[in-house]
Amino acid sequence: MSVQQKIDLAIRASGSISIQDFVEISNFSKKDGFYNSEEIQKIGNKGHFITSPEISSLFGICLTNQFLSVFPDIKKVHLIEFGPGNGYLTLDILNYLKSKKIEVQKISILEKSDYFIKEIKKKIPSAEVFDDLNNIKINPNITTFFYSNEFFDAFGSKQYIHQNKKFNEIKITKINNEYKLVYEENLISAHLKNRYSNYEFEDKDILEHSVLIDNLLIQLKEKLKKNFFFSTTDYGYLKLPRKSTLRLISNHKKVNLFEEFENIDYSFGVNFEYLKDNFKTFKPKVISQKELFKNYLNENTYSENKDQVDKTIDMLGGSHFENMGDQFLNISFYSV
Numbered sequence: 001m002s003v004q005q006k007i008d009l010a011i012r013a014s015g016s017i018s019i020q021d022f023v024e025i026s027n028f029s030k031k032d033g034f035y036n037s038e039e040i041q042k043i044g045n046k047g048h049f050i051t052s053p054e055i056s057s058l059f060g061i062c063l064t065n066q067f068l069s070v071f072p073d074i075k076k077v078h079l080i081e082f083g084p085g086n087g088y089l090t091l092d093i094l095n096y097l098k099s100k101k102i103e104v105q106k107i108s109i110l111e112k113s114d115y116f117i118k119e120i121k122k123k124i125p126s127a128e129v130f131d132d133l134n135n136i137k138i139n140p141n142i143t144t145f146f147y148s149n150e151f152f153d154a155f156g157s158k159q160y161i162h163q164n165k166k167f168n169e170i171k172i173t174k175i176n177n178e179y180k181l182v183y184e185e186n187l188i189s190a191h192l193k194n195r196y197s198n199y200e201f202e203d204k205d206i207l208e209h210s211v212l213i214d215n216l217l218i219q220l221k222e223k224l225k226k227n228f229f230f231s232t233t234d235y236g237y238l239k240l241p242r243k244s245t246l247r248l249i250s251n252h253k254k255v256n257l258f259e260e261f262e263n264i265d266y267s268f269g270v271n272f273e274y275l276k277d278n279f280k281t282f283k284p285k286v287i288s289q290k291e292l293f294k295n296y297l298n299e300n301t302y303s304e305n306k307d308q309v310d311k312t313i314d315m316l317g318g319s320h321f322e323n324m325g326d327q328f329l330n331i332s333f334y335s336v
C-alpha cells in the first residue's frame with residue numbers, strides 16, 4: 001500500500017489525521033515510507049537532501065573535540081548515536097578517536113529505519129543497533145558520548161492554531177477528493193497555554209509540539225545521570241517562531257504540502273529552548289553550527305589541509321545549504 005493510500009485509510013477511519021501522524025506515516029511507514037523505502041537514495045548528493053556529516057568529516061572532528069574539551073584525559077568511551085542515517089558521523093568519530101589512541105569500548109545506535117539499520121550493519125558491524133532507547137545498557141564507570149545530527153527534526157510534531165484564546169489542533173481531512181486542513185477543538189489547549197505561558201499568542205499563530213519528542217526526552221533523562229557528554233545538532237530555533245516550520249524536501253527542492261506524497265522527506269524546526277529547559281540541571285550550552293566550527297576545529301586539523309578546511313567551513317558554517325551555519329544549532333551538556 002502506498003503512503004497516500006495509508007493516509008487516506010487513516011482519514012477514512014477517523015475523519016481526520018493529525019499532522020504528526022501524517023508525517024510519521026510519510027517518513028516511517030513500513031516499505032514505502034521515505035526512511036524505510038529500499039528504492040530511494042535518501043541522504044547525500046544523489047539523495048533528496050544533504051547533511052553535515054555527508055559533506056565533510058570535519059563535522060565529526062568538531063563534535064569529538066567538543067567532547068574531549070570536557071574529558072581531555074579519557075582512555076575509553078562508549079559511543080551512542082541517535083538516528084545515524086548512512087553512518088558517516090560515527091565512522092568519522094571512530095577514526096578520529098583511533099588517531100588519538102582512545103579505545104571505543106562499545107558503539108550503540110538508535111535507529112528505526114530498516115534501510116539505515118542495514119547500512120549501519122554493513123559499515124560498522126561491531127555496532128549494536130536498537131529501536132528503543134530503553135534497551136541501550138549504560139555502564140556508569142565508562143564515559144558515554146551521546147550525539148546526533150538532524151535526528152530530532154525527523155520527528156513528527158502536532159500543530160495547533162491559536163483562535164479565540166484557545167489552541168485548536170490543525171488536522172488533515174479529505175473532502176470531495178481534495179485534502180484540506182481543518183481546525184479541531186482539543187482537550188490539551190489549557191495545558192499548552194500553561195506550558196508556553198512565556199509567549200503572547202495572537203490569533204492565527206501556530207504552535208508546534210511533538211509528544212514523540214517528549215516521550216524520547218523522558219527516556220533520555222533516565223539515561224543521562226553522570227559520566228556522559230551529550231551533543232546534538234539540528235535545524236532549529238531558540239525562540240518560538242509561532243508559525244509552521246514544516247519542510248517538505250524532494251530532490252533537494254522544497255515541495256508544497258499535498259503536492260506529492262511519495263519520496264518526500266518531512267522535517268520540523270527543533271525547539272532548542274525546549275530541549276535546554278528539559279536538561280537545565282546540566283546547564284546546557286546552545287551555539288550555532290558556525291560557532292561549533294570556530295570553537296572546536298583545532299590548529300592541527302586546520303594546518304594539515306587549509307584549503308579544504310576553509311572550503312568546508314564556508315559550506316557548513318556559512319550561508320550555503322540554506323544557511324547551515326546559523327540555522328543549525330548545537331546543544332551540549334555533560335556531567336563528569
Ligand SMILES: C[S@@+](CC[C@H](N)C(=O)[O-])C[C@H]1O[C@@H](n2cnc3c(N)ncnc32)[C@H](O)[C@@H]1O
Pocket residue numbers: 035043051052053054082083084085086110111112113116131148149150151154155
Ligand atoms: C534527517 S536523518 C539524519 C541522518 C544522519 N544523522 C545525518 O546527519 O546524515 C534522520 C535520522 O533519524 C532517524 N530517526 C528519526 N526518528 C527516529 C526515531 N524515533 N528513532 C530512531 N531513529 C529515528 C532516521 O531514520 C534517520 O536516520
